[in-house]
Amino acid sequence: MNPTEKGSRILHDGTLNKSTAFTKEEREALGLRGLLPYAVSTQAMQVDRVMGNVRRKTFDIEKYVLLNALQDRTERLFYKTVIQHIEELMPIIYTPTVGQACREFSHIFRQSKGLYITSEDKGEINKILDNWPQTDIRVIVITDGQRILGLGDLGANGMGIPIGKLALYTACAGIHPHQCLPVMLDVGTGNKDLLNDPLYLGYPHPRLEGEAYFDLVEEFVMTVQDKYPNVLIQFEDFLTPNAYALLRKYRDRVLCFNDDIQGTASVALAGVYASSRITGRNFADLKIMFLGAGSAATGIADLMVSAFQEAGLTQEEAHSRLCFVDINGLVVSSRNDLMEHNLPYAHDFEQMDLIQAIDSLKPHVLIGATGAPGTFNQEVIEHMSANNDRPVIFALSNPTDRAECTAEEAYKWSNGKAVFASGSPFARVDFNGYNFKPGQGNNAYIFPGIGLGAVACCASKITDPLFLTAAKTLSEFVSEQDILEGSLYPPLKDIREVSLQIAVAVAEKAYDFGLAGNERPDNLKQSISDYMYDPKY
Template sequence: MKNYRHGKRGADLLHDPLLNKGTAFTDNERSVLGLRGLLPPRIHTQAEQVTRVLESFRRKTTDLEKYIYLISLQERNETLFYRVVMDHLDEMMPIIYTPTVGQACQRWGYIFRRSRGLYITAADRGRIVQLLRNWPYPDVRMIVVTDGERILGLGDLGANGMGIPVGKLSLYTACAGVHPAQCLPVMIDVGTNNEPLRNDPLYLGTPAPRLRGPKYDELLEEFVQAVHQMFPQACLQFEDFGNANAFALLHRYEDRVCCFNDDIQGTASVTLAGLCSAARLSGVKLRDMRILFYGAGEAGIGIGDLVVDALKAEGIGEPAARRQCWFVDSKGLVVQSRTDLVSHKLRFAHEHPPVQDLGAAIEAIKPHALIGVSGMAAAFTEDVVRAMGRINPRPVVFALSNPTSKAECTAEQAYTWTGGRAIFASGSPFAPVTLDGQVHVPGQGNNAYIFPGVGLGILASQSTRVTNEMFLVAAQTLAGLVTPKDLAQGRVYPELARIREVSAAIAIAVAGNAFDRGLTRQIRPDDLAGLIRECMYQPDYENYV
């Protein structure tokens, strides 16, 4: 991304966040590039700039203020932004993504500073290719797109949901080194059914009810075709669509274009990895594990499907594998006698008498693992968690709903109500818990362990498709990186500080799978790890002269 390729100098250079170095421009660069006088005279190293950023960041009194500060930095100097985030990932990730990004989306119209990404509306039918041509960077490889209908556990936020694609793509770069110029966030603004939002004068989206039916499908079809035309090497990630559209879009396009749904497949992969680690702690092998899901939407069904794939890979027949996964939705246990089940739940509807609530389902099924993907805060009550502890010596309790305010229970509750025996993971971060002198470190089942590495592997191999097998391989790779030290602390995932290493390992595995399955026209390199390293962006300043 050298400056001479763009012909930028002076103020234009300072206003390009991918090229701007701020006070780090050298004396020679200031002379040659027309920057003399446009910057304070003192020249700083990037390390000194990082110190300044951290000083300002840590003085902010709320997480939302910290989010606004970091996004403002990203908008003026992306290299410095990613240097700060990558070097302080434990501190920064909860701000640039869950849980703070949820609050940012809720306040999007109030904190808006500068547009980022592309907004496509129903009024743009027939001209989506032209909109994509407006994007200034031609080599787009990763696109995260949402219609804002199901933002985290917060529901329909319409165009305010743009914070999710922006945040996800920041993690692609920070966690896996996908170059920021290759990332494109997209909001398909088809209205919102959130009436208070529509009536908010500062709402930035289309203030109309959601578009449904054939017109919606036609808009998405045009968008997918336009992406394939304009960015033929891009991978398309569907994010935070409502359940019906999420399953329909994945089914419609997974065999046509390079795409996946992170809520279905990414969540499944990180959860399966956590279950494999939990098996090492509990002594109950995955092949013997009964799993009860609270929530039967895209995340829960996606996890169930991938667990079935993992069990089939171990030689278990599909009917028996499905029988190990049970679901509770808002109407009770998902069983064959129910007549109200939508199509994606039917494959997990087992023969069993009706059961009305979660507590009764636990007593009936006696699960080894309880997985919360409901978006229902505090759904794992003391009675529920204690029942899991009574049934199991080491109960597995995953409260995966995001943001933190939607978690089914807290880490402290899970440990306290089981006398410290719970194997716990959550979607958003919880602090370590000290109980009877022992420190328990909760795992964070964050999709950021999975999707950046999968995306990097797709990009590096130039795979034409994303398959479920890739997410199975990613889960196995992630689980294999959990150390005995991690397990001794109760952690079912590697330390977040290792996420670049994790992403690289997953990328190698995914790229290898693409080559093995003939999903790319590229010749497999002798050094696959070297190919991955070459593709990983490092946020260091370039010399422009």
């Protein structure tokens, strides 16, 4: 290869390219002389240039496309920019903008990231994995696109979720991008609009279901164990029955977790822990009601059962503190339309609607995980406020336009009494002389740290006590200033430190429980910190 070919190849390799930051000496040695403008930029200057370009864009989806292209072109600059401006850019590279990006995925597609496995690849998944250029894969995020955020079945367009989640693994927890693999299990779609879209890039057939579906997942999971023996598999945005079936099947067999069930549970539990510092009510005394009874809500409840038991309650007492309302009303034992994961929370109450349940059962905390916007209407918030001096309201559905209520609505309808958190970001709210800072219960506070801790100690599996530990660690990061502003989560700017502390706590538990596959280092925190990817050059 002559120097010119070498230089051109470097400029077109996003993992090597520093663009205008190559020094004069590097340009001479690498065959780059004349291929770049004269001036040499520092990485800080490049970050400023990127942010200037981002801020000139009118629409968030344009910013998403710009940053996506930057990731392809100059990987380290992308991560340096995201890390330094995480509060501004997380809503762009992930929720809520990733929802629109998934809707439009086939129309804004530029360059492929990750692997696509279809029904036609049965028996040949090993060959597919052989095509991936990296061999030391530590984290896989996989989806089948059937339940993307609160948007439903987006088929192969759901690939935006694994791509976005893994970008957060790197930016928030320092997992090296070369050790991350996004996977789309493209088994078709039930979305007729996509099947009729000539630009749709996915497998253009109805969804694979039943035994054939689970056989394909089994082949993938088992092939991955042979190919990448130290890998963590994160299941993402699967339809509730499949999500639970896969978690039950694999949680004790391989290193894996379901972020919608377990990650959401941990971040919500952390917020509830923190809320006690505002309300003055002990965690063990709380009564919690859920609107929505899918995988996210039930996952939160399952982890809260463990948390209540740790606080001294029996399992029966813990279940009695948790109740659900779904589209058919209060989940009660007399109903015959419940799924298996709902049964532990089906109590011997009379059938009621949401308002009746709030007035009768008087929950201290109301958690929404419905994907249905506006379900926490003025009547709901007012009834919660009538029964609580400081009602705790979690509107967790994503993206923002799917939230059960907005921050402003919660504060206004409760006359400033609400302790509010959401899944997507909301701006500060001025009300009655107070400046509230709504906390964002984003799973990004949990899953990167969980993953980092599991990878660092070569964990064999991830158990509920590890998610409890993560929740407690996160809640302890909430400062007194955060509490004064009404926020149940720390600032996103601290998320790398949060992830490091969660990783250390999770790894410590894994060593204590005999789940770790390597020896405990003398200085665990320093060892994990040294592992974390730093994109500077």
